[in-house]
Amino acid sequence: MSANEQAGVVVVGLGPGGEYVAGALAEAGLDVVGVEAELVGGECPYWGCVPSKMMIRAGNLLAEAGRVPALAGEAVVTPDWGRVAGRIRDEATDDWNDQVAADRLAAKGGRLVRGRGRLSGPRRVTVGDRTIEARRGVVLATGTRPRIPPVPGLEGTPYWTNRDAMAAKELPESMIVLGGGAIGVELAQAFARFTCVVTVIEGQGRLLPQEEPEAGELATEALRADGVTVLTGVRAQRISHDGTEFTVRVEGEEEPLRAERLLVATGRHTDLTALAVDTVGLDPMAGAVHTDGQMRAGEGLWAVGDITGRGAFTHVSMYQAQIAVRDILGRPGPDADYRALPRVTFTDPEIGAVGLTERQACERGLRVRTSVLPVASSTRGWIHGPGNEGFIKLVEDADRGVLIGATSAGPAGGEVLYGLNVAVHAEIPVDRLRHMIYTYPTFHRTVEAALGALR
């Protein structure tokens, strides 16, 4: 097949990673074509981070109002989902219209091609009946889609994914959430705080199973305090929908669960077959596009974002995008380094974590020292009162005397994480961390106490 168009670089998928690459390369003067099948900006601004955090912000306000009687008097609030739905429609997503983002790319000098792209050989991308030859190369940034588990009966029912939840104009009366990972716990709590009756079903033994066990316990307590029913270590056996409500049969439960909505939040996957990666010698059955430290996936081929399987987070896609841009422009720079990968689950309390969990460190054969201290034991935690649940957990490589992992859960737990992120990233000796000044009275003073408690 002969190429009928030319470009310097073709970026396939314009989520946070691809949009950054396309914009930065266009600003640097390259002839860039960005190919986007849906909305420029991707999952994060339209169906992910931004709208979900708007829901969470609103839900947290309601919960905070519920804490007023204990500390400050009376507060009467009437939850109104319409405010959240309206803000998501008008402020976050422009009613799911990406014109502003498309114009932003054009203003930087990039060319937008709307459609679903696929590789058609080295340095070639086909979109519909157009084939574009990229002189310098192609960047794959097509992200992920929800993974729908093969539960009997599920297919064909009007189940929700994150996309339906983000676009919900009305709050369902009840909702079953399949999956107790980041999406499941964040949305379960936000919907419950607006009075939706929520049940979470998590197949593993605890919520947030990728994180420390203490994080899962805290998330369970927080969700239960908001009235959410949390079932862990169980699987849905059969799902049906009778036109009005869902029925979910769960192993070990005599009575089936019933709810108006079913949200499937059981992880994400990427479809490399549809991208035709075999035309450039990559395995279409692989779960991700593997890259080297400069985000190179082959000759004239780079990949960034969720598709690389290095952590499905916007900040990872942006970090990788910066590296790919540097490499494509021929500027030297350090390889991608995931040792201090931070993540925050935006429940209330927020659960932030960086680096390795204790278990991951032990599995690597490292000799570890750990400590866990409750935020409530700090002066600030005690002053804060209701809503002060949380803890700091540290994981130290005992032989090197540096932190290799940490969890910061509590009020503003994601912000408190920053210092720990720096410590893990820069490998600051624990002994130096012990001898710095920690502002009084802050939540992060719990870190100082936790450093002293490492055993």
Ligand SMILES: Cc1cc2nc3c(=O)[nH]c(=O)nc-3n(C[C@H](O)[C@H](O)[C@H](O)COP(=O)(O)OP(=O)(O)OC[C@H]3O[C@@H](n4cnc5c(N)ncnc54)[C@H](O)[C@@H]3O)c2cc1C
């Ligand atoms: C509910 C929810 C909440 C989240 N909250 C957070 C959070 O708080 N913090 C955080 O860091 N992360 C969060 N994430 C994850 C975050 O959204 C993703 O990690 C991020 O969007 C990944 O960016 P990306 O560039 O890899 O791809 P994506 O954002 O997935 O974008 C990929 C783009 O490629 C397009 N595309 C796909 N295939 C093709 C093709 N063949 N041709 C052309 N275009 C194509 C898609 O239409 C899409 O626009 C959340 C995700 C969800 C679902």
Ligand SMILES: NC(=O)c1ccc[n+]([C@@H]2O[C@H](COP(=O)([O-])OP(=O)(O)OC[C@H]3O[C@@H](n4cnc5c(N)ncnc54)[C@H](O)[C@@H]3O)[C@@H](O)[C@H]2O)c1
């Ligand atoms: N705050 C954030 O940064 C944030 C928020 C939301 C999503 N995200 C990103 O989006 C990605 C996708 O989120 P997610 O919550 O869908 O995935 P996830 O991988 O975080 O969690 C999925 C959960 O579903 C469970 N599960 C899988 N199959 C199941 C089944 N059949 N029955 C019951 N439970 C089952 C898994 O054990 C797991 O705990 C995450 O990996 C995360 O990186 C990030």
